[in-house]
Amino acid sequence: MENRKLAYINTWGCQMNAHDTEKMKGLLSLVGYDFTDKQEEADLILFNTCSIRQKAEQKFYSTLGMMKALKQKKPHIKIGVTGCIAQQEGDNIHKAFPFVDFTVGPQNISMLTDALEYDSYVSLITENKQLHTNNLPAIRSDQRRAWVNIMYGCNNFCTYCVVPYVRGRESSRPYGSILAEIGQLAEANYQEVTLLGQNVNSYNGGCPFHTLLEEIQKIDRLKRIRFVTSHPKDLNDELINTMATHNKICKHIHLPLQSGSSRVLKLMNRKYTFDEYIDKVNRLRLKIPDMAITSDIIAGFPTETTADHKETVRALTEIRFDGIFAFKYSNRPFTKASQMEGQVDELVKSERLKEILELQDNISEEINKRMEGGTYAVLIEECTDTTQNLYSGRTQTNKIINFNSPRQLAVGDIVDVKILNGYRHSLDGCIVNT
Numbered sequence: 241m242e243n244r245k246l247a248y249i250n251t252w253g254c255q256m257n258a259h260d261t262e263k264m265k266g267l268l269s270l271v272g273y274d275f276t277d278k279q280e281e282a283d284l285i286l287f288n289t290c291s292i293r294q295k296a297e298q299k300f301y302s303t304l305g306m307m308k309a310l311k312q313k314k315p316h317i318k319i320g321v322t323g324c325i326a327q328q329e330g331d332n333i334h335k336a337f338p339f340v341d342f343t344v345g346p347q348n349i350s351m352l353t354d355a356l357e358y359d360s361y362v363s364l365i366t367e368n369k370q371l372h373t374n375n376l377p378a379i380r381s382d383q384r385r386a387w388v389n390i391m392y393g394c395n396n397f398c399t400y401c402v403v404p405y406v407r408g409r410e411s412s413r414p415y416g417s418i419l420a421e422i423g424q425l426a427e428a429n430y431q432e433v434t435l436l437g438q439n440v441n442s443y444n445g446g447c448p449f450h451t452l453l454e455e456i457q458k459i460d461r462l463k464r465i466r467f468v469t470s471h472p473k474d475l476n477d478e479l480i481n482t483m484a485t486h487n488k489i490c491k492h493i494h495l496p497l498q499s500g501s502s503r504v505l506k507l508m509n510r511k512y513t514f515d516e517y518i519d520k521v522n523r524l525r526l527k528i529p530d531m532a533i534t535s536d537i538i539a540g541f542p543t544e545t546t547a548d549h550k551e552t553v554r555a556l557t558e559i560r561f562d563g564i565f566a567f568k569y570s571n572r573p574f575t576k577a578s579q580m581e582g583q584v585d586e587l588v589k590s591e592r593l594k595e596i597l598e599l600q601d602n603i604s605e606e607i608n609k610r611m612e613g614g615t616y617a618v619l620i621e622e623c624t625d626t627t628q629n630l631y632s633g634r635t636q637t638n639k640i641i642n643f644n645s646p647r648q649l650a651v652g653d654i655v656d657v658k659i660l661n662g663y664r665h666s667l668d669g670c671i672v673n674t
Contacts, residue, residue, distance in 0.1 A: 247283065250288070252300060254292070261288050262387070286320050286321075290323060291325045292572070304333075305337070307337075311339040321343045326345055343363045345365035350376060372445070385431065388418065400575055412443050415447050416446070426460065432466065440467045440469065441476070450478040463654060465490065466490045472497070472510070480523055480527050480528070491531050491636050498536060499555075500553070504548050507580070533559070534564060540589030542581070566600065568590065608639070608663060608666075615656050618656070620649055621633045628644065633655075641667045658671075
């Protein structure tokens with residue numbers, strides 16, 4: 241039997257990047273690769289990168305620099321950089337790190353195996369107007385939950401965000417292709433899908449987003465449907481009504497606010513005011529009282545004043561998100577915000593972020609505490625201790641629950657769990673015997 245080569249892939253960033261890695265694994269498997277979590281064993285090392293924040297970029301470059309010694313020790317190793325930093329920096333990566341053999345942009349994953357054929361450095365970074373028609377194989381990291389791209393790129397051009405520059409203009413996959421993929425996943429006993437897009441609300445692949453959800457809802461054997469991310473400006477009553485009507489659609493929405501100050505939101509080019517945002521939150525909660533809402537917050541956007549920051553704090557107190565991802569503002573290449581006057585001092589950004597996170601931690605804990613004594617349907621994601629029958633899973637509202645069971649269960653099962661204790665980021669419970 242022919243010996244297969246080994247590939248090591250290090251992935252940074254969002255679910256989109258994680259699913260890109262699954263596709264790269266699918267392609268590499270077709271040309272004779274298996275996979276390892278040990279760099280020193282690998283014949284191919286890939287870095288699938290993220291440039292959304294400066295910290296992730298710095299961590300990547302630090303890790304890449306350590307590959308020089310390994311390349312000197314094993315010259316046959318191929319080292320490639322993919323993802324958003326590859327698109328953003330291109331040949332500059334090879335100039336700084338000559339041991340890198342190729343760079344491949346996120347729109348060009350289908351060309352990954354072509355890059356392996358070159359004897360000298362190659363950069364495969366082009367605009368791919370047919371990206372939405374690509375149906376690439378994938379080796380998925382989970383056997384019961386799957387990511388599914390429904391669209392690529394972004395047209396919003398928020399002034400802080402590099403995504404439109406590295407992932408290109410928005411394009412939607414044809415709805416028939418999406419339904420076929422999810423149908424195959426359901427036949428393979430996948431219980432849950434998460435639909436991926438920079439702004440799923442603007443999906444336009446032959447039908448509006450709420451209609452796509454209605455069609456996915458009809459697929460037999462599929463139990464749960466999630467999606468990320470929703471842009472507040474495009475959230476409409478049709479989507480809200482669809483989520484309220486269909487029980488397979490999880491009662492959780494990630495709705496990035498970014499700032500509680502309408503002045504700052506305008507500078508961010510978010511295309512909504514705080515009042516418009518909270519009106520949509522109220523409409524969601526009126527129609528779906530148990531809806532869980534999470535969000536993104538940026539601390540210290542250029543020109544953000546103490547008063548603007550207090551508006552964000554007030555927003556968190558008023559809205560009471562179930563959870564947030566909050567970060568200090570980070571200058572990104574190509575973006576308008578990086579050229580703005582009034583950049584906020586790093587210490588001030590850190591202090592504001594600390595206040596935001598501490599407030600949200602308390603809110604999240606209070607919300608989770610109120611779940612104590614309730615019983616919720618939980619999709620089992622993993623067995624954390626086989627000897628004690630300890631499991632971890634999620635509710636429809638995306639709450640992580642750790643629980644025990646008197647009997648052995650299977651990953652992918654949906655079981656009823658009673659909540660015993662609520663904490664900031666998780667809950668403890670026990671299975672309800674039926």
